[in-house]
Every structure is written in C-alpha cells, then in structure tokens.
Amino acid sequence: xxxxxxxxxxxxxxxxxxxxxIYAFRQGNLVPTETAQRLVxxxxxxxxxxxxxxxxVLGLLAFxxxxxxxxxxxxxxxxxxxxVPAGIFQAALLTGLLSLDVAFLWWTGMxxxxxxxxxxxxxxxxxxxxxxxxxxxxxxLLYLRLFDLPxxxxxxxxxxxxxxxxxxxxxxxVLPGAVAAVGFALALSLVTGRFFVRRVQGxxxxxxxxxxRWTYLVLWLVPAFAMFGFVTAAPAFFAFLGRLSAQGxxxxxxxxxxxxxxxxxxxxxxTASGPVGFSLDPVGWSFLVVASAGYLLLAAWSVVWVLASxxxxxxxxxxxxxxxxxxxxxxxxxxxMLAVLTKDLRIASRTPGFxxxxxxxxxxxxxxxxxxxxTATGSAVAAGLGLAAVTTAALLxxxxxxxxxxxxxxxxxxxxxxxxxxRSLLGGKVLLIALMYLVASGLVLGITLARVxxxxxxxxxxxxxxxxxxxxxxxxxxxxFRRARARGLPITNLYAGAWYAVFVSVPGLVVAGLxxxxxxxxxxxxxxxGLLAMGAVALGALALAAPFALGREGS
Amino acid sequence: xxxxxxxxxDELTVSYGERVAVxxxxxxxxxxxxxxxxxxxxxxxxxxxxxxVGLVRPAGGRxxxxxxxxxxxxxxxxxQVGYVPETSLLYDALTPREFLEFVASVRxxxxxxxxxxxxxxxxxxxxxxxxxxxxxxxSNGTRQKVLLIAALLHQPPLLVLDEPLNSLxxxxxxxxxxxxxxxxxxxxxxxxxxxxxxxxAEQLCHRVGILDRGxxxxxxxxxxxxxxxTAGDATLEEIFLRLTQEGEGVRAAVDSLGAPx
Numbered sequence: 001x002x003x004x005x006x007x008x009x010x011x012x013x014x015x016x017x018x019x020x021x022i023y024a025f026r027q028g029n030l031v032p033t034e035t036a037q038r039l040v041x042x043x044x045x046x047x048x049x050x051x052x053x054x055x056x057v058l059g060l061l062a063f064x065x066x067x068x069x070x071x072x073x074x075x076x077x078x079x080x081x082x083x084v085p086a087g088i089f090q091a092a093l094l095t096g097l098l099s100l101d102v103a104f105l106w107w108t109g110m111x112x113x114x115x116x117x118x119x120x121x122x123x124x125x126x127x128x129x130x131x132x133x134x135x136x137x138x139x140x141l142l143y144l145r146l147f148d149l150p151x152x153x154x155x156x157x158x159x160x161x162x163x164x165x166x167x168x169x170x171x172x173x174v175l176p177g178a179v180a181a182v183g184f185a186l187a188l189s190l191v192t193g194r195f196f197v198r199r200v201q202g203x204x205x206x207x208x209x210x211x212x213r214w215t216y217l218v219l220w221l222v223p224a225f226a227m228f229g230f231v232t233a234a235p236a237f238f239a240f241l242g243r244l245s246a247q248g249x250x251x252x253x254x255x256x257x258x259x260x261x262x263x264x265x266x267x268x269x270x271t272a273s274g275p276v277g278f279s280l281d282p283v284g285w286s287f288l289v290v291a292s293a294g295y296l297l298l299a300a301w302s303v304v305w306v307l308a309s310x311x312x313x314x315x316x317x318x319x320x321x322x323x324x325x326x327x328x329x330x331x332x333x334x335x336x337m338l339a340v341l342t343k344d345l346r347i348a349s350r351t352p353g354f355x356x357x358x359x360x361x362x363x364x365x366x367x368x369x370x371x372x373x374x375t376a377t378g379s380a381v382a383a384g385l386g387l388a389a390v391t392t393a394a395l396l397x398x399x400x401x402x403x404x405x406x407x408x409x410x411x412x413x414x415x416x417x418x419x420x421x422x423r424s425l426l427g428g429k430v431l432l433i434a435l436m437y438l439v440a441s442g443l444v445l446g447i448t449l450a451r452v453x454x455x456x457x458x459x460x461x462x463x464x465x466x467x468x469x470x471x472x473x474x475x476x477x478x479x480x481f482r483r484a485r486a487r488g489l490p491i492t493n494l495y496a497g498a499w500y501a502v503f504v505s506v507p508g509l510v511v512a513g514l515x516x517x518x519x520x521x522x523x524x525x526x527x528x529x530g531l532l533a534m535g536a537v538a539l540g541a542l543a544l545a546a547p548f549a550l551g552r553e554g555s
Numbered sequence: 556x557x558x559x560x561x562x563x564x565d566e567l568t569v570s571y572g573e574r575v576a577v578x579x580x581x582x583x584x585x586x587x588x589x590x591x592x593x594x595x596x597x598x599x600x601x602x603x604x605x606x607x608v609g610l611v612r613p614a615g616g617r618x619x620x621x622x623x624x625x626x627x628x629x630x631x632x633x634x635q636v637g638y639v640p641e642t643s644l645l646y647d648a649l650t651p652r653e654f655l656e657f658v659a660s661v662r663x664x665x666x667x668x669x670x671x672x673x674x675x676x677x678x679x680x681x682x683x684x685x686x687x688x689x690x691x692x693x694s695n696g697t698r699q700k701v702l703l704i705a706a707l708l709h710q711p712p713l714l715v716l717d718e719p720l721n722s723l724x725x726x727x728x729x730x731x732x733x734x735x736x737x738x739x740x741x742x743x744x745x746x747x748x749x750x751x752x753x754x755x756a757e758q759l760c761h762r763v764g765i766l767d768r769g770x771x772x773x774x775x776x777x778x779x780x781x782x783x784x785t786a787g788d789a790t791l792e793e794i795f796l797r798l799t800q801e802g803e804g805v806r807a808a809v810d811s812l813g814a815p816x
Contacts, residue, residue: 118647118691201648201689201691202689202691202692203689204650204687204688204689205650205652205653205686205687205688205689206687329652329670329673329674329677329678329683329686330666330669330670330673330674331652331655331656331659331664331666331669331670331673332656332666333656333659333660333663333664333665333666333669334656334660335660336660336661336663338660339656339657339660339661342656342657343646343649343653343657346648346649346653347646347648347649349648350648350689350691351648410646410647410648411644411645411646411647413610413640413644414638414640414644414645414702416609416610417608417609417610417633417636417638417640418633418658418661418662419630419631419633419634419661419662420661421630424661
C-alpha cells in the first residue's frame with residue numbers, strides 16, 4: 001500500500017467526518033429527506049466554508065501586521081517614553097502574529113477534535129485488510145485535512161505579506177516561523193484536545209465533577225483570548241523590548257533571541273532593518289541560529305509525531321477511570337423548563353462546542369470588565385466600560401444563545417418522542433440565554449463594584465436590559481420554531497446556512513440593542529431618566545415578542 | 556388513561572418520496588396483549604412504529620392510541636407511550652442518571668416514585684456501576700437497558716418496542732421477557748413489539764402480524780396462523796417464510812453460496 005492509497009482512504013473518511021460534523025447522525029439526529037449525494041455535497045461545502053472563515057481571519061491578521069510592518073519603515077515608535085528601534089518593533093509585531101497563528105490554529109483544532117474523535121471514522125477502517133502503515137498514514141492525512149486551508153493560508157500569506165511590507169528576503173526569512181507555527185499548533189491541538197476530551201467527555205456525573213469540567217472548559221477557551229492578551233500586553237512588551245535594546249547585549253536579550261516565536265520573528269526583522277537593537281553579538285547569533293534550527297526541527301518532529309499518533313489516539317475510548325457503583329440511585333425530577341435548562345448545561349459541560357457558546361459571551365464581558373482596572377477609580381471611562389461590558393453580555397448572549405438551540409440535534413430522534421411541548425422547550429432555551437446574561441452581568445458587577453461608580457445605577461441597568469434580552473431570545477426562537485415547522489424536520493439543520501445569521505440573529509440584536517440606544521439618548525437628562533427609558537423600551541419589546549413566540553401560532 | 560384500544564392502526568400508508576414503506580396497514584393491539592410485528596429487514600416495521608411515536612407523518616390512514624389520533628393529538632399520545640427505538644442513539648454527553656432525570660421531569664413524575672422505580676430497574680439490570688458514567692462510554696447492551704428503563708419509568712399504558720432485546724445479555728433478555736408478560740397481565744396495557752427473531756415472538760407474543768414489503772401478509776395467534784396455512788406443528792419461522800414466500804429464496808440463496816471454505 002502507498003501514500004496514494006492512504007490519501008484515498010482519508011478522502012473517504014473525510015467525507016464521512018464532514019457528514020457527521022454537519023448532520024450528527026451518529027448522535028441521534030433524524031436523516032433529512034434528501035438524496036445521499038446532496039447531503040454529502042452540502043456537508044463538504046459547509047466544512048469548506050468553515051475552513052474558509054478561519055483562513056480569512058488568519059489572512060486578515062497577517063494583513064494587519066503587514067500594514068504595521070510597512071508603517072515601521074517610515075516612522076519611529078516610542079512606548080511609555082521608550083524609543084523602540086524599527087527592527088525591534090518589527091520583530092515584536094511578527095512575534096504577535098506568529099503567536100496568534102499558533103493560538104488560532106490550536107483553538108480551531110480543539111474545537112474540531114471532539115467531533116473527530118467521536119465520529120469513529122478511523123476505528124471503522126481498523127478491521128479491514130489494510131496494512132498498518134497505510135492505516136497510520138490515512139489517519140494522519142485525515143487529521144491534516146482538518147487544518148489544510150488555514151495551514152496553507154498561514155504558510156503562504158505570511159511570507160507574501162511580510163515580503164510585500166519588508167522586502168522579498170524578509171518574506172523568505174519568515175517562512176520557517178510560519179511553518180513552525182503550523183507544526184506546533186497541530187501537535188498542541190492533538191495533545192491538549194485529547195486531554196480535554198478524556199477529562200471532559202469521559203468525566204463521571206456528580207456536582208463536584210461538573211465544576212471541574214467547567215473549569216477545564218474555561219481553560220479550553222484560553223487560546224481564543226490570545227488576541228485580547230496580545231492587544232493588552234503589546235504596549236508593555238514594546239516598551240520592555242525598547243529598554244532591553246538600549247542596554248546592549250545581555251543575557252535576557254540572548255534568552256529572548258532563543259525564545260519561540262521571537263527567534264523566528266527576529267530573522268525577517270534583522271534581514272529588513274539590520275541588527276540594531278538586537279543582542280546580536282556572537283553569542284546572540286549562536287542563540288538565534290541554534291534556537292531557530294532547533295524549533296524548526298521540533299516542529300518537523302511534531303508533524304511526524306502527529307502523523308504517527310492520530311490513529312492511536314483515535315482508538316482510545318474517552319472513559320478514563322474504572323466504573324464504580326453509584327452511591328445513590330434516586331432521581332430528582334424538576335419542572336420541565338428547568339429540566340431542559342439542566343439537560344443543556346449538563347450536555348454543554350461535556351461538549352466543548354456548546355460550552356463555547358455559553359462561555360464566550362460571559363468571558364468577553366468579564367474581559368471588558370477587567371479593562372476597568374486600567375482606568376482611574378470612579379472615572380466616567382470606568383463607568384462607561386462597566387456598562388459596555390454588560391451591553392456586550394446582552395448582545396453576545398442574544399447572538400450566541402439561539403445557536404445553542406442546535407443542541408437539540410443530539411438524540412433528536414428520541415427526544416421528539418417525549419411529551420415535551422415547544423413552549424417548554426422554548427422556555428428552557430430562553431432561561432439559558434437569560435442566565436448567560438445574568439451570570440456575565442453579575443461577574444462584571446463583582447469586578448467593578450469596589451472601584452467604579454454608583455452600584456445602584458449599575459444594577460438597575462442590568463435589570464432594565466433583562467426584559468429586552470428575554471424578548472430578543474423569544475423573538476429569535478419564535479422565528480426558528482416557525483421556520484422549522486414550515487420546512488419540516490430536522491429543525492436543527494437550519495443552523496448550517498447563512499439564513500440563520502441574517503433572519504434570526506439580526507432581529508434579536510435589534511431588539512436587545514433598542515433599550516441600550518434609548519438609554520444613550522435619554523441619559524443626558526440624567527442616569528435615572530435614561531434607565532427609565534431603557535426599561536420602558538425593554539418591557540415594550542417583551543410585550544411584543546412574548547405573544548409572537550408563546551402564542552398558539554408560535555409554539 | 557384514555558378510552559379505546561391501546562393501539563389501532565387503520566389503512567396506514569408511509570412513504571419516503573416515491574418509495575412506499577408501509578402500504579395500507581391495519582392492525583390493533585388489544586388490552587392485555589403483546590402484539591409481535593414480524594418482518595424481514597426493510598419490511599416496514601420501524602416505519603410503522605415511528606408513525607405511532609410521532610417521528611414519521613403518515614401519507615395516509617390513521618393511527619390511534621387509546622382513541623387519540625397520533626397526528627392531531629401527538630402530545631397526548633406521547634404521554635401514553637413508552638418507546639424503545641431500534642438504535643440506541645441517546646444523549647451521549649449525559650449519564651444514565653442525568654438522562655433518566657430529564658425523562659422523569661418531562662413526564663412530570665413524582666420524585667419518590669421516579670426514584671423507587673429507578674432503583675428497582677437499575678438493580679435488576681445491574682446498572683449500578685454505569686449509573687454515573689457518560690452514556691458515550693457505555694456498551695450497546697447497557698445503552699439498551701437505559702432506554703428500557705426510560706420507557707418503563709412512567710409505566711405507560713402502551714409500550715412500543717422496536718427490537719428491544721437487541722444487544723442485551725441473556726440474563727437481561729430473560730428479565731425483560733418475564734417483565735413484559737407481567738406488564739400486560741393486568742389486562743389494560745398493551746405492547747407493540749417489533750422483532751425478526753421468531754423464537755422470541757413465539758415465546759412472548761399473544762398475536763403476531765407478518766409484514767412483508769410494507770404489506771401485512773398474515774395476522775393472528777400462532778395456532779390460528781398454523782390453521783390458516785394448514786401447517787400442522789410448523790414453527791413460526793416456517794410460517795413466516797411461507798407467508799412471505801421466502802422459503803424457496805432461502806434455499807436458493809444457500810445453494811448459491813455453496814460450502815464455506
């Protein structure tokens with residue numbers, strides 16, 4: 001057997017993987033009444049669309065950095081009163097870009113890995129009379145295909161855009177860094193993804209373990225906040241590098257040259273702007289060359305390791321511990337809407353893709369809340385940031401919350417046989433969206449309480465927006481239910497198209513945004529007048545949305 | 556419980572596009588009865604069952620559960636039915652406890668009642684060790700046990716079981732068979748039981764219906780079917796093959812395969 005045979009096998013497996021990723025048949029979804037050919041074509045097209053979105057973001061990052069690099073040829077920069085040489089500034093920007101490339105690819109890999117491992121596409125090949133080497137190669141190639149377009153984007157656009165900004169030799173010099181970034185991201189995704197899948201998906205029931213799972217899931221999102229980390233830390237990083245370069249060669253400078261990805265970032269910067277500011281004495285040069293070569297070898301080894309390990313990793317079941325008898329066998333039934341909410345939270349606690357939809361709005365709001373620490377206590381800016389954090393929570397909960405409805409795809413063919421009314425289902429989902437908003441707002445309140453401003457206004461702001469969040473959720477879910485009934489089953493496949501984004505999210509965002517607009521317009525007459533206007537608009541929105549969603553026609 | 560027969564299917568037609576899966580099927584499940592729906596793969600058993608539980612909309616005919624229409628009164632029908640699907644596709648990310656808790660909540664079960672029944676079934680099926688494990692990690696047989704418990708939890712007046720004994724170990728099969736016989740012994744409840752294992756149907760079912768390519772070829776007790784086919788002491792398997800006219804086909808298929816090896 002050959003690489004060609006492995007590629008053919010991986011192509012078949014990739015088709016199956018795409019089908020499962022989009023339609024979730026193995027997780028209990030109903031089969032749509034379309035031909036297999038159409039389903040396969042749709043699934044493959046939507047997977048390509050997803051990869052294109054990730055690639056677009058990566059390309060955009062590279063473009064932004066290239067713009068900064070080009071500017072650095074004509075302007076000098078100073079941070080915190082410290083002048084930063086052009087080469088150092090360029091190396092810092094490229095360090096950020098390569099770090100973000102790793103983080104973004106890594107995070108993408110962690111998002112797709114649970115589906116990849118749960119799909120069972122590789123174990124199906126095991127009993128077939130295919131030699132070990134071909135199976136291993138097919139598994140490796142299948143894994144690479146999850147990243148192909150984004151990885152190629154990083155490897156191609158980074159040298160091209162850096163070359164455009166700093167000249168062709170600089171573009172060539174950044175190529176090893178781009179290749180290493182991709183190699184490390186592939187390995188990190190496999191190692192950490194597998195770890196999280198074992199710890200999260202295979203975790204037993206019980207309250208304490210649920211907390212541990214959610215903690216892991218928060219860590220899962222850390223790479224997604226790399227951009228925030230970079231933007232926040234950038235000025236301090238630039239100033240640090242400026243001070244370091246003014247000192248001349250030093251041990252810290254040498255160690256920096258040996259650190260990933262600064263070593264790779266330094267190569268094109270030195271090529272374009274010369275060694276000014278770098279600790280490039282003979283020791284520095286040896287640090288830079290040895291480290292770069294070492295990282296490149298390590299990245300190559302990572303790719304080889306990934307290719308050799310994917311098959312083994314995919315065959316290990318998620319259960320980590322030996323089962324032990326349950327301490328108690330009783331059940332605690334809940335009111336139906338609450339039961340829907342509890343079920344969803346429990347599923348999300350073992351399903352990173354769904355947990356992401358809940359955690360992202362909350363963490364985003366918290367991050368904006370944390371920015372208030374950069375401002376003077378009690379200042380108008382701090383107060384504005386606090387309210388902006390709550391606004392973010394409201395809008396993101398409204399945007400991501402309804403997408404969480406896709407969780408109904410799981411075991412749909414069983415769930416539909418239960419006497420669960422649309423109204424109860426809708427109520428459970430609205431509760432979830434309201435909970436996301438309240439948890440995010442509560443955390444922001446906690447962060448800002450000690451140091452920002454009048455907490456009464458803050459609490460009233462949260463309360464006044466709540467009816468609008470509920471109204472937006474009702475409107476969005478009401479549209480989904482009506483659309484589902486008009487198109488027939490399965491309803492959750494509605495999410496895969498652009499239709500969802502335009503016709504569900506936009507009206508929701510408008511409804512959630514109107515009270516915020518009312519507050520902005522009326523606050524010039526005083527905070528409490530603004531809050532009154534906000535609450536009135538929010539309650540009005542709720543009065544209109546509730547009959548639409550909960551009326552006989554809607555549910 | 557509403558009045559009427561546990562299940563009444565009248566001139567049911569199910570089609571998927573051009574393909575007719577069930578063709579004007581009529582049958583009833585009487586109080587106190589286990590009705591076995593027999594058929595080859597693709598005969599229309601699962602399509603019939605899916606119309607009863609609301610997963611498939613019939614192209615024609617009516618399905619009534621205790622007099623309630625399965626299409627126009629689907630919600631109330633669902634409260635009367637306990638269902639075990641053919642494939643055990645469940646909420647993989649939940650544990651059996653979490654899953655059963657959700658089912659008990661949707662069915663408005665009292666905490667004490669739900670707990671007592673759960674304890675009894677879990678102990679009977681020896682599920683204690685897997686009760687807190689994610690369903691994702693469970694074997695097919697264990698998943699099937701979880702589904703059976705979920706179907707029985709609210710003690711529904713109609714059980715609809717699609718190949719319910721698949722993947723179960725012999726001990727659990729025996730428990731289930733005895734349990735089902737007792738379940739209808741009161742004379743009010745009914746069970747629609749789909750299988751293509753003739754021995755199970757012969758042991759368990761009061762009446763059977765033999766479905767072939769969507770058409771009901773024969774129906775009745777084993778004795779009545781023997782009499783109709785003038786088949787003496789023929790087994791249900793022999794009657795099935797004669798009614799579906801598969802007997803000759805089986806011999807030809809075996810002959811064409813020749814001797815293994």
